[in-house]
Amino acid sequence: MxxxxxxxxxxxxxxxxxxxxxxxxxxxxxxxxxxxxxxLLVGAIFLKATGHSPLEIYxxxxxxxxxxxxxISETIVKAIPLMLTGLGVSIAFRMLLWNIGAEGQLYMGAxxxxxxxxFAPDMPGYIMLPLMFIAGxxxxxxxxxxxxxxxxxxxxxxxxxxxxxxxxAILWVDYLVYGPWKDPKGFNFPLTAPFRxxxxxxxxxxxxxxxxxxxxxxxxxxxxxxxxxTRWGYEIRIIGESQNxxxxxxxxxxxxxxLVMLLSGGLAGxxxxxxxSGITHRLQHGISSGYGYTAIIIAWLSKLNPWAIIIVSFxxxxxxxxxxxIQTSGLPSATVFMLQGLILFFVLGGEILTRYRIKLQRGRK
Amino acid sequence: MQKxxxxxxxVYVGPVGDAGxxxxxxxxxxxxxxxxxYLDESDTLVVESVPENADAERVLxxxxxxxxxxxxxxxxxxxxxxxNVAKRYPDVVFMHCSGYKTAENVGxxxxxxxxxxxxxxxxxxxxxxxxxxxYVAAHPIPEVIRGINAFTLGxxxxxxxxxxxxxxTNTWYDPAAEKEAAxxxxxxxxxxxxxxxxxxxxxxxxxxRGAFGIGYNTDMRDFAPEANMTSPVWNWGPYYVEVVEAVxxxxxxxxxxxxxxxxGVVGVGAYNEDLVPEEAKKLVEEKLALMKxxxxxxxxxxxxxxxxxxxxxxxxxxxxxxxxxMDWFVEGVKGNIPK
Numbered sequence: 266m267x268x269x270x271x272x273x274x275x276x277x278x279x280x281x282x283x284x285x286x287x288x289x290x291x292x293x294x295x296x297x298x299x300x301x302x303x304x305l306l307v308g309a310i311f312l313k314a315t316g317h318s319p320l321e322i323y324x325x326x327x328x329x330x331x332x333x334x335x336x337i338s339e340t341i342v343k344a345i346p347l348m349l350t351g352l353g354v355s356i357a358f359r360m361l362l363w364n365i366g367a368e369g370q371l372y373m374g375a376x377x378x379x380x381x382x383x384f385a386p387d388m389p390g391y392i393m394l395p396l397m398f399i400a401g402x403x404x405x406x407x408x409x410x411x412x413x414x415x416x417x418x419x420x421x422x423x424x425x426x427x428x429x430x431x432x433x434a435i436l437w438v439d440y441l442v443y444g445p446w447k448d449p450k451g452f453n454f455p456l457t458a459p460f461r462x463x464x465x466x467x468x469x470x471x472x473x474x475x476x477x478x479x480x481x482x483x484x485x486x487x488x489x490x491x492x493x494x495t496r497w498g499y500e501i502r503i504i505g506e507s508q509n510x511x512x513x514x515x516x517x518x519x520x521x522x523x524l525v526m527l528l529s530g531g532l533a534g535x536x537x538x539x540x541x542s543g544i545t546h547r548l549q550h551g552i553s554s555g556y557g558y559t560a561i562i563i564a565w566l567s568k569l570n571p572w573a574i575i576i577v578s579f580x581x582x583x584x585x586x587x588x589x590x591i592q593t594s595g596l597p598s599a600t601v602f603m604l605q606g607l608i609l610f611f612v613l614g615g616e617i618l619t620r621y622r623i624k625l626q627r628g629r630k
Numbered sequence: 631m632q633k634x635x636x637x638x639x640x641v642y643v644g645p646v647g648d649a650g651x652x653x654x655x656x657x658x659x660x661x662x663x664x665x666x667x668y669l670d671e672s673d674t675l676v677v678e679s680v681p682e683n684a685d686a687e688r689v690l691x692x693x694x695x696x697x698x699x700x701x702x703x704x705x706x707x708x709x710x711x712x713x714n715v716a717k718r719y720p721d722v723v724f725m726h727c728s729g730y731k732t733a734e735n736v737g738x739x740x741x742x743x744x745x746x747x748x749x750x751x752x753x754x755x756x757x758x759x760x761x762x763x764x765y766v767a768a769h770p771i772p773e774v775i776r777g778i779n780a781f782t783l784g785x786x787x788x789x790x791x792x793x794x795x796x797x798x799t800n801t802w803y804d805p806a807a808e809k810e811a812a813x814x815x816x817x818x819x820x821x822x823x824x825x826x827x828x829x830x831x832x833x834x835x836x837x838x839r840g841a842f843g844i845g846y847n848t849d850m851r852d853f854a855p856e857a858n859m860t861s862p863v864w865n866w867g868p869y870y871v872e873v874v875e876a877v878x879x880x881x882x883x884x885x886x887x888x889x890x891x892x893x894g895v896v897g898v899g900a901y902n903e904d905l906v907p908e909e910a911k912k913l914v915e916e917k918l919a920l921m922k923x924x925x926x927x928x929x930x931x932x933x934x935x936x937x938x939x940x941x942x943x944x945x946x947x948x949x950x951x952x953x954x955x956m957d958w959f960v961e962g963v964k965g966n967i968p969k
Contacts, residue, residue: 329692339688342688444969453772453956453957454771455771459710473684473687545710549682550682550769551681551683551707553683589680589688590692593639593676593693593696595671595676598645598678598679
């Protein structure tokens, strides 16, 4: 600490961060936008140095994600699981419950929904799909409940348990697709048999955007109403702000931990159900590209606001989709990951400016 | 030669720099660009590290939209997505590596890697002193099981006492996990490490412990010069040339290509002269000649499974279908196939 201060004294300036009393709305908008611009500038230097045209690459990235109906539809496809898992973890985070287990909850939702799809007797889609929906939600919810029980009654740290259960869930699905659920006609490859048509979510037009989009949007509205306009939502918010105050007011913290983790896991489970029913149409190894982990970033960038989750998921989906599309210009995937990382780094780092302002002070301390 | 407008797409499961599976495909792509005067580097569109899930379908579509006339999808898990996208782009030829689904405009291609596996097994069998060879294996799918079996048959043809111990990593590309797995085999007493993995991690583990190794995919000698003896390798270039030429000339037809060591799509890589015993080289030459002439089949009876039951009778050998669906280990393999 002391060294930089000496330097500052010599110049006669001091840089300090001062907490903002209130944050103007404009700042909430300006900070992330200028963070993205700053990231793109830094990225541009790197692209230029490696012999690429930054403008061309950025235009290509934008076009890949948002430049055509197809690009937009694919960005939405990517955003659906991000919205559901992001929403799930954000509810838990609101209560300061660190649910890092959305990935596992997604897998268990996918597992439960696939179980219905593969083993229930043939029935029309309007019965099959609701059953899969319920199974997917329950699969994720119960997987979320598992670490919630020791947390609620024994105070066991849920960060570790939810994280560890991710591996269990992924290995469980692997076990099934390599073993008992393997497609008998699949030459021993690790895939289940494809689902019947009745177990496939309808899609919009020719795109791959499936009904899961409506689940996600409906979930946003429901979560918003729950949090803002019900007594339960009020309790969650109070517990998140001060456990002692909540306890003093007679709120049952243990019960709320269980309920919140059920809902949080259930939403991630729905994401899993939507992926197998809407996209892969079978259960297989690697159904998620780490959506449950990206969900944590989504939740933070959205500041746990359900409406913001829609926008952030869509933009994040675009970042991922655009990333693949620029590779065809000869850019290695490592550079793409670096550009994506830069944008996240700047946006998350710039966050601090929405809460603090930079002050330049003349003179000595 | 006149330049024709033709773009060729490649979808890779790992990074080009994996020094293994994807690297081998990319070498094939480069060879193709060199050989075909109407193709420039910029006519080949490459997307690497594409996961085998919903992302794959978008990447394939993107390549078709960007005007590729042929698209090579180089991992098994792309299968369903290739079929889906191919339906929407009937004028584009899709070539799927290692799968089993075809369509009018979808062909599959693969190589009989079990042949060089057998040959390198001969070397490992002659080299081992502890009579225990470690095998770091990816996923328990038929392709990998077939390779382990062929390798073991080679090992035991040269050294009937030796056994092959298998560890699964359940990954294709995870340098740290693969190296760890190899170390666990070395701890168990193995003195030669073979692998079905996409990185040279297991070879490096062998070098650290002063043991020897048989790599996979590409020449891995540079990564472990004191350990790596040789590798069964892929040589995709000539096949890529053939496919692209056929598409250009309008003679391409959907097929399931399973190239052999005689075609050159698979082979035994360069030897590390200091490490491979002379007798082993001689034995490999001899068996290779028999293999090329069709007199030696790897899965020719009598072959027993781990429990000692005869799986292939004397005078018979496995059909392609039986090999493609292989889910049992031959005698001499120590390890289980998760079921």
